[in-house]
Amino acid sequence: MLNNEAYAPPLHSLPRSPSSVCYTPTNASKPLRATTTSSSSSVTMKNINSNNSNDDFEASAASFAPATLFVIYARNRIGLLGAYFSTVYVDVATLTIFSSSIKRREEEAEGITLIMGWPIIFLFPPPDSLFITAMAVISFTGCAHAGLSEVRGIHLQYSKFWKSGSQKSNQIYISARRGMQLAYTPPFLAGLTSLVFFPHCDDIRYLLLSSALIIHFLKRLLEVQFVHKYSGGVALDSGITITVSYLMSTVAAIYAQHLTITQGLREPPIDLKYPGILLFLLGISGNFYHHYLLSQLRSSSSLFRSHSQTNDDKEYKIPRGGLFELVICPHYLFEIIEFVGFSFISQTLYTFAFVVGTTFYLIGRSYATRKWYLSRFKHFPQKVKALIPYLY
Known part of the structure; x- marks a missing residue:
């Protein structure tokens, strides 16, 4: 066996x-x-x-x-x-x-x-914050309404439109340089302060957004001091409106990014922060270049002076060079590109709402600017559009 x-x-x-x-x-x-x-x-x-x-x-x-x-x-x-x-x-x-x-x-x-x-695969889910939700609605509707008002002829009183519309008897004006310094200093300081109060040094997206905002407003302050040549002023109420808008949008953008970290929100499946860096660099460079071209108009003679020759607009000329050959506000176009870069870096619902609202405002402002040039220059080229080459 x-x-x-x-x-x-x-x-x-x-x-x-x-x-x-x-x-x-x-x-x-x-x-x-x-x-x-x-x-x-x-x-x-x-x-x-x-x-x-x-x-x-x-x-x-x-x-x-x-x-x-x-x-x-x-x-x-x-x-x-x-x-x-x-x-x-x-x-x-x-x-x-x-x-x-x-x-x-x-x-x-x-x-x-x-x-x-949350079906939007390129954005963080909305944070649990009434403040951010309210700011997203306010930023979008406020900027979009301001753009519609520009089309209707109701302007924020700075730059070419600093004495536009009906004048209030008690309206207070300050110099354009002082007004722009007032507008850009608080958001610049808010960006710097955010790195102290919310020091998320290990989060690359947060650091990129805060740094981009700081660089943006620092560049604006340096342009106000060393590049731009002003001839007009700014209505005080318009200057305060611009200042509050810039300050609150900067605070809200940084705080919304802070909440994505503290609330542990899931990263979007589609990562746009590196394309956002490229768009930010393109936008800020193009914006600075065309601001420089505008500044050169004040220091050189031109055959394209305004025929009205009033004290308010005699220094304005038809811009030349760069994309000024195609649109009258290329600096606005590059500013939109820069803001889209902000939203790609951040990928929060608030920044996208703010960028869309700001785009509507700059569309309206560029429309009003082109209309202003057409009314003051007899030989303004009809091929030169307001904001987008060949289209608008």
């Missing part, structure tokens, strides 16, 4: 035991689920619904069945010790298979939640 060392019965003749597989031909056409208990390491195949959500478990059961047969064979072949170690192997394999299945299903569920809960 042969002992266990010399003879191992074929698998199909093995007696049924607590560790054997309970599986009948009547269930063969249905998908199966494998379950195990740590006390007996027994395995049972149970019927489950054949739907897409159970595909991972069907694959797990298919991977698990050979390991079960291996336990049965080991128990009959090499005795209880071998069966013990093989049982441990099955337990580890079971936990590994099913934990990976559960993890995949959780990731799929999170993906579905992301798509269903």
Whole structure:
């Protein structure tokens, strides 16, 4: 008679035991689920619904069945010790298979939640903040309304329009240089202060946004001091409006970015911060170049002087060079590009709302500016559009 060392019965003749597989031909056409208990390491195949959500478990059961047969064979072949170690192997394999299945299903569920809960894949979900929600609405509607007012002839009183419209008897004017310094200094200081109060030094997106805002307003202050040549003034109420707008939008943009960190908001699936850096650099460079071209008009003679020759506009001339050959406000165009760069770096709902509103404002302002040039220069080129070459 042969002992266990010399003879191992074929698998199909093995007696049924607590560790054997309970599986009948009547269930063969249905998908199966494998379950195990740590006390007996027994395995049972149970019927489950054949739907897409159970595909991972069907694959797990298919991977698990050979390991079960291996336990049965080991128990009959090499005795209880071998069966013990093989049982441990099955337990580890079971936990590994099913934990990976559960993890995949959780990731799929999170993906579905992301798509269903917040469908805009290039933005952070909105933070839980009434202040940011209110600021997004105010920034968009306020800037868009200001742009519509420019089209209607109701202007913020600075630059060419500093004495436009009906004059209030008690209106206060300050110099243009002082007014622009008033507008740009508070948001510049707010950007610097944010690095002290919200020092997220390990978050590259936050640092990029704060740095871009600081550079933007520092560049504006340097232009006011060393580049621009002013001849008019700024109405005090318009200067205050511009200052508050710049300050609050800067604070809101930085605070919204701060909340994405502290509230643990999920990063957008589409990362736009590096394209945003390129757009920011393009916008700020183009804006500075055309501001420089405008400043040169005041220091050189031109044949294209305003024919009205009033004290208010006698220093204005038709700009030349760069994109001034195609549009009358290329500096506005590059400012929009720069602001789009801000929104790409940030990828928060607030910055996009602010950029869209600001774009509407600059569209209206550029329309009013082109209309102003047409009214004061007899030979203003009709091919020169307001903001977008060949289109608008």
